[in-house]
Amino acid sequence: MSLLNVGARALQINQTAIQTAGHNIANVNTAGYSRQTVALGTVPGQYTTDGYIGNGVDVQGILRNHSELLTRQASAAASVQAGDGVRMDRLKQLQDVFTGGATGLGAAINDMMNAFSDVVNAPTDLTARGVVLTRMDETAKRLRDASSRTDEIAATVENQMQGGINVVNNLATKVANVNQQIALARGNGQQPNDLLDQRDQLIRDINQYVQTSQVEADDGSVTLFVANSQPLVMGNRAATLSVGDPQNFNTNGAQKKLLFTPAGSTDKIELNEAVLGGGEVSALMRFQNTDLAEGRNLLGRLAVGISETLNLQNRQGLNLDGKLGENLFTSINLGQAVPGNRNTSSAVMGMEVADASKLQASSYVLNFSTGSSGTVTRQSDGKVFSFADMTELDTLMLGQGLRLTNGAAAPDTTLFSDAGGAADGDQFLINPLQNAASQMQAAQFSPRSLAAANPINAAMGAGNDGSLQLVSLKATGNPALVLPPNSDSTSTPPVPGGIELRFSAGSPITYQAFNRGVVPAEALGDPATYTPGQPVKMNGWEITLNGVPKTGDTVVVGNAADPKFGDIYQRDAGNASALLNLRDAKIFDGGTLTDGFSGAMAQIGTRTQSATFAAKLSSTIASNLENERAAVSGVNLDEEAARLIQFQQSYQASAKMIQIAQNIFDNLIQAVGR
Structure with missing residues (x-):
């Protein structure tokens, strides 16, 4: 009977091994599947006076070929790769807005400024004057088109972020459910390999959008954290993420923040963008808040610089009717600063251009520690300026090319510092250039309205x-x-x-x-x-x-x-000459008016080049780590085919063992029967 038991057990074990190999082969293309192997152990032998007689083999367990370290490293690297890749794609779209060539914005600006040379040579030529105004209208149109394109990119990014967040929330719920199943299955003392694979794949999918860290509990469930500390999944409970305006300011979508709502709560916590790590949503948020914001600010500064400079000069000349010139472009309204949601005062802050040549392509956050002192943070580079009183605040912002006004009525030239009214702890978001390019409009269409002449004679x-x-x-x-x-x-x-x-x-x-x-x-x-x-x-x-x-x-x-x-x-043509000479006026960070667009194009191009390099590097790292993980967990069809043959032969031998045991048993019965 012992021989029969050994054979029967061996037959069953080899059948299990064949089934496991078949399971591996069937899942060779299943994402996240880890190769499984049967762990065999010798059954303790039976003691006899002649020694221990073996009792065959038994299954110790179904092992999951898996490296926790490599899995986590590969998941984190894939998260960084996903973020770098989507940022690179969006920056390439933004770079298209700042394209060069004959159809680019830079060519339109150059053509507009160069057109003044014909007016200088022939100030009474209405055709030459008309060409200048046509070029101005074309420049304004291209600036509006560029602004519209950035709006389209922003809308696409917002939709993509929202779609990604919906996926993350759905996946987090699935991880919580699988956590519960794993905890229940662990009660029998064995690892539920397929459930573990399913959970790891869900976590990898989440990391494509938001990078997570994880800690395993004693019951086999894992807790997933976002932004290093907030539990997205804990046991069988899942929190939710959402995208919204910063909690300090209602920016109407100009800036976005990732908001965390704990499981069972309605309170939203604003996550620190600096610790979000990789993932598409994180990268898109950084693109929206930094790259796209800079692009809009660069366009806005270009529009304000051109309109303010040319308007001022045209107002200093005489047109063909002997009247003082008027604005060549409609005035751009910088709007009002955004008050903080927690402000205790009702103070309103307006913004005006004080010196277009000093404007920075940036927004600012103004914090009042008292009603008249505080700090101003320039968001483009994070530089912090302090002011001890309102006079210092005025001087500080004038150095940035801006004048802060009361802003209670339009137009209102009362300085904010004169109006007063700020309270301790008040905040303002100063964002003057974001929508400036969308307002760019030519204001003059009659050739006679171009103020080409000096208003004075000698x-x-x-x-x-x-x-x-x-x-x-x-x-x-x-x-x-x-x-x-x-x-x-x-x-x-x-x-x-x-x-x-x-x-x-x-x-x-x-x-x-x-x-x-x-x-x-x-x-x-x-x-x-x-x-x-x-x-x-x-x-x-x-x-x-x-x-x-x-x-x-x-x-x-x-x-x-x-x-x-x-x-x-x-x-x-004295004023026309002055208008022509504006080509070389130092307007944008020490660069000339005609070089302003080239500088903006270079800034966006540098960001795109850097993002492209980062995407290639992170792709290489992620690919190498995934290959290392697959080397441990992946299924090799050649190996599995060899194992099938091995276990098939073992199965046949085990069946032969049973047959022999049966024959011996039959012969023994027959002998005893005689």
Whole structure:
């Protein structure tokens, strides 16, 4: 009977081994499956006087070929790879917004600025003027199109984040359910291998979206953590994740945060973006809050810089109708700063451009530690500025090109510092450039409205004996306030008008300014030293002269639209030259206006290049770790086929053993029967 038992047990064991090999072969393409092997052990022998007689073999268990360390490393690496890959893809889309070439925004800006050269050469040519305005309209359109494209990217990113979060929440619930099944199955003392594989695969799937860490409990269940500390799954309970605005500010989707709701609770906890790790959702959130925000800020600064600079210069000239120029682009409203949700005051903060050349492509968070002191954090680089009082706050923000206003009504030029009203602990999100490019609109469409002429003119005295020569004359301020008074030949006595500079020879040579808008002419200040080639600056205009004057020599600066000058202003291109020279004006981080887009393109390109390198590196690391994991857990069909043959032969031998035992038993019965 012992021989029969040994054979029967061996037959059953080999059948189990064959079934296990078949199970491996059947799951060779199953994601996350770990190869299983039968662990065999010798049955303790039976003691006899002749020694221990073997009792065959028994199954000790079905082993799961699995490395916990490699599985976790491969899962973490795959999470980083997923995040790097999706960020690279989105940055490439953003890079397309900042594309170069003839159809790019940079070409439109260059064409617009270069078009002023034709107006300089032919200021009365309506066609040349019309081309300038057409180029402006095209530049504005391309800026709006670029802004619209960033909005489309933002909407796609938000949908993708929301879809990813829905998947994570669904997978977390499944992990909780499998945890419960594993805990129940562990009661029999054996590992439920297929359930463990299923759970590991679910965890790997979660890590494609949000990176997790895990701790195994005594009952075999695992606790999954996100952001290093928040339990996404604990036992058979799953928390939920969601995407929303920061809890401090309602940003209308401009910034996104990952929110955690514990199981059985309705309270949402804002997770620290810095510790989210890898995964698609984490990467998309960083893209939204940093990469896309920078792209929008760069476009906004470009729009504000172009419109403010050209508008200001056009307002300092005269159009073909002899009137002061108006804005070439519609004014861009920077809007209001976003008050913190926990603010205790009702203070409202508006924003205006103080100096377009100082604008940074960034948003700011303003924190009041008291009602008049605190810090300003520039979000593009994390730099923190402190201010001890409201005057320092004004100075600080003026250094960033912004003026903070009361903002209670539009327009309202009352400074925020004068209005007061902030309370201890108040916060404001200053985000002036995010939507600026979407407001870019050409404001002038009539060629006559281009203010190509200088608003002032100059004439040398008819009786001058020296060698004075005019080098340049330009307005530097608001012409409506500083234009020299017009002449009036109908008054008694006649008013000659304008500002007269009277020179006196000597060492040094001096000059004195007189207002000829009143009779007799009124001296404006004390005599000043004249230096050839150095500009003479007065209220809102400056003139540069060369040569050496004689005593009594004069230069008259007057309103270009003054009747005594006739229609000379229509043929003047002084302001058109100033507009053309804006090509080389230092506007964007020390770069010129025409180089502004190139700088923005380089910044986005650098980010894209860095993200591409990171994606390739993380892909290599993830692939290597997955190969190492598969080397331990993966199914090799050749090996399984060899095992099938091995166990088949063992099975046949075991069946033969039973047959022999049966024959021996039959012969024994027959012998006893005789």
